[in-house]
Structures are given as structure tokens and as C-alpha cells.
Amino acid sequence: MIFFLNVKTLLLAGNILLAMFQWSILFAITRFIGIDSAGEYSIGTMITAPVFLFLNLQLRVKLATDNDSIIDEYIYVKLRLILSIVAISVCFLLSFLLDFDDVRNPILLIFLMSIIKLFDGFFDINYGFFQKNGDFKKYAISMIYRSIIGMVFVITSICITNKIEVIIFFVILSQIFSYIIYDNRFFLIFYKGMFKHKSDLSIYMLLIKTTLPLGVASILDTLLINSQKYILINEFSISDLGVYTVLFQYIIIFQIIITTTGQYFIPKMSKYYKVKNGEYEKTLFKCIIISILVGICGLVISHFFGRYIIFSFFGFYNDNYLNLLKYFSLTGMFLYISSAIGYFLISMGKFNYNLISIAISLLVTLVLTVVLISSYGLLGGVLSLSCGYIVRIILMSAFFSYEYKKI
Numbered sequence: 001m002i003f004f005l006n007v008k009t010l011l012l013a014g015n016i017l018l019a020m021f022q023w024s025i026l027f028a029i030t031r032f033i034g035i036d037s038a039g040e041y042s043i044g045t046m047i048t049a050p051v052f053l054f055l056n057l058q059l060r061v062k063l064a065t066d067n068d069s070i071i072d073e074y075i076y077v078k079l080r081l082i083l084s085i086v087a088i089s090v091c092f093l094l095s096f097l098l099d100f101d102d103v104r105n106p107i108l109l110i111f112l113m114s115i116i117k118l119f120d121g122f123f124d125i126n127y128g129f130f131q132k133n134g135d136f137k138k139y140a141i142s143m144i145y146r147s148i149i150g151m152v153f154v155i156t157s158i159c160i161t162n163k164i165e166v167i168i169f170f171v172i173l174s175q176i177f178s179y180i181i182y183d184n185r186f187f188l189i190f191y192k193g194m195f196k197h198k199s200d201l202s203i204y205m206l207l208i209k210t211t212l213p214l215g216v217a218s219i220l221d222t223l224l225i226n227s228q229k230y231i232l233i234n235e236f237s238i239s240d241l242g243v244y245t246v247l248f249q250y251i252i253i254f255q256i257i258i259t260t261t262g263q264y265f266i267p268k269m270s271k272y273y274k275v276k277n278g279e280y281e282k283t284l285f286k287c288i289i290i291s292i293l294v295g296i297c298g299l300v301i302s303h304f305f306g307r308y309i310i311f312s313f314f315g316f317y318n319d320n321y322l323n324l325l326k327y328f329s330l331t332g333m334f335l336y337i338s339s340a341i342g343y344f345l346i347s348m349g350k351f352n353y354n355l356i357s358i359a360i361s362l363l364v365t366l367v368l369t370v371v372l373i374s375s376y377g378l379l380g381g382v383l384s385l386s387c388g389y390i391v392r393i394i395l396m397s398a399f400f401s402y403e404y405k406k407i
Contacts, residue, residue, distance in 0.1 A: 007136045012260050014143030019256040021147040021154075023249055028158045028167055030246055030313055037164045038242030040103045043233070044113040045245075046226045047098070050219045051090050052117040055083040058214030060128035061346055062207070075203055076125055084121045088114045105165065112168040119175035145182050150174040214346075217355040220362050224388055227362070228369050228381050235373055244378055246313055247324050251332030254298045258336045261290055262343040287340040295333030302329040320378075327382045334389035341396040345403075353399035361392035 030038040059076050088111075095110040103109060123146065130139035150171060157170035225248060233241050302309070306322045314321065338357075345353045365388030372380030 007140065010140035010144075011136050012257070014140035014147070015256040015260040017147035018143045019253045021150040023253060024151050024154050025167065025171060026246055026249055027313060028154050029164055030242065031315060032158045033162050033164055033167075035239045035242040035246075035314065038246055039233075039238035039240075040109060040164060040242075042229060042241050042245035043103055043106075043238075044109050046229045047094055047110050048087075048091050048113045048117050049222045050226055051094075052084070052087045052114075052121065053222050054215045054219035055087040055090075056080065056121055056124065056215065056218065057083065057208065057211040058218055059207075059211055060124045060131070061214055062211045063125070063128035064131035073129060075207060076128070079204055079207060080121055080125050084118050088118060108165055109168070112165060112172065115172050116168065116175065119172070119179070122179070123175075142178075142182055146175070146178040149178050149181070153177070213352050213355045217358050220355070220358045224358070224362050224365055224385070227366055228384070231366075231369050231373065232378070232381060236378070240378060243314075243321060243324075244381060247321065247328050250302070250309070250325060251298060251328050251335060254294050254332055255335060255339065257294050258291055258339045261287055262339065284344055287343065288337065291336040291340040292333070295329075295336050298329045298332045299326075302326050324378060324382060327379060327386075331382055331386040331389065334386055334393060338389050338392040338396060341393065341400055345396060345400060348400075348403055353396065353403075357392050357395040357399065360395060361388040364388050364391045 026038060026041065029041050057079075059080055063073075063076055091110050091114040092107075095107045098106075123142070126142065127139050130136065130142070153170045153174035154167065157167045160166065229241060229245070232244060302325050306325050307317055309325065310321045311317050342354050342357075365384050368384035368387050369381055372384055374380070376383065
């Protein structure tokens with residue numbers, strides 16, 4: 001019955017369910033295994049996320065916004081597969097080279113999390129095709145299937161064992177199962193393309209050159225939080241890192257709404273920017289208002305229901321955790337606004353502006369993190385994030401205004 005809803009509602013439902021699925025993994029690990037294991041999971045994402053985000057090159061964004069491209073979809077699929085294999089190899093190598101005294105089995109953990117990222121990349125390209133073709137219903141249904149199947153597998157895993165590796169393995173199984181049921185488009189395109197296309201290195205190099213700024217921006221964006229983890233793990237315990245990661249995920253839940261808005265409007269914004277028919281300005285206003293309202297919603301929920309959120313995740317209440325959650329909610333407001341402006345820069349094709357803004361905000365965040373955590377502990381990390389996102393808003397707004405005047 002849910003599939004008879006309108007496209008926007010389905011898309012929002014799909015993104016919310018996907019956020020719940022991702023949060024359910026962290027919830028299962030934190031609540032049923034322990035905060036230390038949540039810290040181990042955080043270290044796993046700290047290694048795998050930057051590598052995969054960089055080598056994924058944001059091909060999905062390029063695919064969704066490039067309306068006049070002569071590049072066949074098979075090229076996107078093959079490049080994603082090749083770079084994903086490279087990413088797994090890099091992560092596996094890092095698991096040997098880096099020191100993980102606080103992680104019981106770092107090689108296995110990082111390898112399993114790399115496989116999750118591999119499948120995330122496959123889904124990502126599928127979603128790019130759906131966005132480009134305006135087929136948002138298939139996109140939403142895919143997320144709904146993937147999320148429900150994933151949560152069922154997570155629940156099953158915690159009924160069987162209390163080992164983090166088993167939970168992650170079950171997440172991988174859920175991804176495979178989702179592909180079998182609904183999302184096998186990626187491999188069908190690859191299989192058909194092998195017999196139709198000859199390898200032309202120049203096309204791949206052109207695509208890499210075009211999307212490289214997006215890839216660099218992605219790794220810098222994820223380093224904004226993951227670089228903090230490097231600093232925090234050296235200053236605090238792995239349990240503290242687990243707490244910080246769990247509470248940060250709160251604002252990511254609301255970020256899903258901004259992501260939904262961006263996913264829906266990016267292809268349209270790209271067309272509006274080219275035809276200059278007045279719809280571009282209206283869409284900009286809508287996205288900024290939605291970002292502010294989502295931020296206010298996060299603040300209100302953390303204020304009135306923060307105690308229940310803390311208890312449900314950790315199994316006990318802690319005033320310091322609640323205080324951190326409220327500050328994270330305020331940080332979320334700045335994140336959402338910067339993300340909305342970033343989508344408009346992408347729709348203009350100005351990928352380098354995003355790169356510059358994110359790079360400077362990362363530098364500000366790192367410097368302030370080192371300075372503030374010595375005096376304010378984990379709260380210093382949250383305040384540093386807020387300052388970083390504020391700097392990003394200022395820079396992106398300046399770049400956007402500069403380009404907007406040219407319209």
C-alpha cells in the first residue's frame with residue numbers, strides 16, 4: 001500500500017528508513033555489545049569512509065546533473081567497480097599499517113566494513129541513474145526495500161550473537177539480498193556492456209578529471225568528522241569516541257531530509273540554472289527554509305525528548321551526554337544550511353567552490369578541535385564542528401552570490 005503514495009512522500013520515507021537502518025546498526029552495537037564496540041565501529045568508519053568517498057568521485061552527482069553527456073552509463077558502472085576494488089585494497093593495506101591497540105580484530109573489521117562500502121557504491125550509481133531519468137519512485141522503493149531488509153537482518157544478528165563482526169556480516173548479507181530482489185541494475189549494465197563497449201582510456205580519464213574536485217571535496221567533508229576522531233582517540237578513551245559517534249549520528253538522521261530535498265531538486269536545479277526562468281530562485285528559497293525548519297525540529301526534539309534518546313541508546317541516563325546532544329543539535333542547523341547551499345553550487349557545475357569551502361572549514365575545525373578539547377573535552381569537539389560549518393556557510397554563500405550575479 002505504501003507504494004501508492006506520491007513520489008515526494010515515498011522519497012522522504014525511503015530516506016528516513018535508510019537513516020533508521022544505518023542508525024540501527026550503531027544502536028545494536030552500542031546497546032547490546034557496549035560503548036567500546038561502538039568506538040571500534042567508529043574507527044572502522046574512520047578508515048573506510050574517507051577512502052571510499054574519495055575514490056567514488058561523486059560519480060552519482062555527475063551522472064544526475066550531466067544532462068548533455070555523451071558518456072555511456074556503462075562507463076560510470078565500470079569505473080565505479082574498478083575504483084571500489086582499489087578502495088578495498090587501500091583499506092586492507094591500512095589495516096596492516098596503522099596501529100589499532102583498542103580494536104580486537106582490526107583487519108577483519110575494516111575488511112568487512114569495506115565490503116559494506118562496496119555495496120553502498122553500487123547502490124549509489126543505481127540511484128544516480130534513477131535521479132537522471134527522473135524515476136524517483138524506483139529510487140524510493142529501492143531504499144525502502146534495502147532499509148527494511150537491512151533492519152530485519154540486524155535484528156536477526158543480535159538474536160544470534162553479541163559480536164560486532166557478525167552484525168556487520170549480516171549487514172553485508174542484507175545488501176546482497178536487496179540486490180537479488182530489486183537492485184541488480186548495476187551488474188546487468190556491466191554484464192551487457194562487456195560485450196558492447198571497447199575500452200577507451202581517454203573517456204575514463206575525462207570522467208575522472210571532471211569528477212576529481214568532487215572526490216576531493218568528499219574526502220575533505222568526511223575528514224571534518226573523521227579527523228576529529230583521530231584527535232579524540234588520542235586524547236580520550238575508545239568509549240568516549242563511541243559516545244561522540246553515537247550522538248553525532250543524531251544530526252545525520254535529520255540531514256537525511258536535506259539529502260532528500262537535494263536529491264529531488266538537483267536535476268531540476270541544473271536545468272533551471274541553464275534556462276533562467278525564475279524557478280531557480282524559488283527552489284533556492286524553499287531549500288533554505290526547509291534547512292532552517294529541520295534544524296529547529298532537531299533542537300526541539302533534543303530538548304524535550306533528549307533524556308529518552310540517551311537512555312534508549314546507552315541503557316542509562318547521563319547529563320553530560322544530554323548536554324552534548326543539545327549542542328550537536330545546534331551544530332546540525334549549520335550543517336543543513338551549508339548542505340543546501342552546496343547543492344546549488346553543484347547544480348551550477350561549480351564543483352571547485354565546494355572544494356575550497358570544505359577545505360577551509362576542515363582546517364578551521366581541526367585547529368579549533370586541538371585548542372578546545374583540552375579545556376572543554378568532548379564539548380570542544382562539538383563547538384569546533386559548529387565553527388567549521390559556519391565558516392563553510394559564509395564561504396559558500398559568498399561563492400554563490402558571486403556566480404548568481406552573473407545570471
